[in-house]
Amino acid sequence: MSRAYLGIGTNMGDRLNNLNDAIEHIKQFENTEITKISKVYETRPWGYTNQNDFLNLCVSIDTNLKPEELLQKCLEVELNLKRERIIRWGPRTIDIDILIYDDIICNGEKLTLPHPRIQERAFVLIPLMDLKEDLIIKGMLLKEWLNELDAEEVKEYIGDE
Numbered sequence: 001m002s003r004a005y006l007g008i009g010t011n012m013g014d015r016l017n018n019l020n021d022a023i024e025h026i027k028q029f030e031n032t033e034i035t036k037i038s039k040v041y042e043t044r045p046w047g048y049t050n051q052n053d054f055l056n057l058c059v060s061i062d063t064n065l066k067p068e069e070l071l072q073k074c075l076e077v078e079l080n081l082k083r084e085r086i087i088r089w090g091p092r093t094i095d096i097d098i099l100i101y102d103d104i105i106c107n108g109e110k111l112t113l114p115h116p117r118i119q120e121r122a123f124v125l126i127p128l129m130d131l132k133e134d135l136i137i138k139g140m141l142l143k144e145w146l147n148e149l150d151a152e153e154v155k156e157y158i159g160d161e
């Protein structure tokens with residue numbers, strides 16, 4: 001089995017329900033099991049700031065799906081949960097990114113691994129630390145990358161959906 005880390009985000013509709021729906025779909029992926037789920041975080045929008053706050057979490061999975069197969073399954077979940085791509089980095093019902101897949105490094109047309117913007121995003125680094133604090137991204141520990149960012153934009157979600 002391979003180990004992969006997924007980043008999940010939503011800022012449209014019933015955000016908590018969207019996260020739970022995405023997790024239930026991932027549980028149905030063949031030859032895949034979720035090994036850990038991070039806390040849920042309320043996060044200020046990154047990249048395109050004129051939109052609602054997000055809920056974000058990360059999950060670790062063990063899977064026999066190949067990276068491209070895993071990506072296809074994630075895109076299918078996004079379609080199933082009615083994701084529409086109107087503005088880059090804009091509002092979405094759900095977004096599932098493959099952050100890390102074993103120690104694979106690739107830069108293909110459809111898939112880049114590790115995800116190229118992990119180290120720029122506190123909304124990814126903080127939930128990832130819930131899963132594996134000693135992960136190394138581009139030669140630095142998660143918390144070292146976090147030192148460069150504004151972690152104020154990420155707060156543990158207390159639930160008011």
Ligand SMILES: Nc1ncnc2c1ncn2[C@@H]1O[C@H](COP(=O)(O)OP(=O)(O)OP(=O)(O)O)[C@@H](O)[C@H]1O
Pocket residue numbers: 071075085088089090095096097098099109110111112113114115116117
């Ligand atoms: N590691 C990855 N995880 C998910 N999608 C990826 C990855 N690498 C490349 N892609 C490609 O990116 C395409 C666009 O993804 P999407 O529109 O969800 O971007 P985004 O998640 O909004 O922005 P960002 O990529 O900055 O997180 C996907 O259709 C997929 O083919």
Ligand SMILES: Nc1nc2c(c(=O)[nH]1)N=C(CO)CN2
Pocket residue numbers: 008009010043044045046047048053054056089090095123
């Ligand atoms: N807070 C937050 N901001 C984002 C997010 C996200 O999941 N959370 N996803 C984006 C595109 O992947 C762009 N900006």
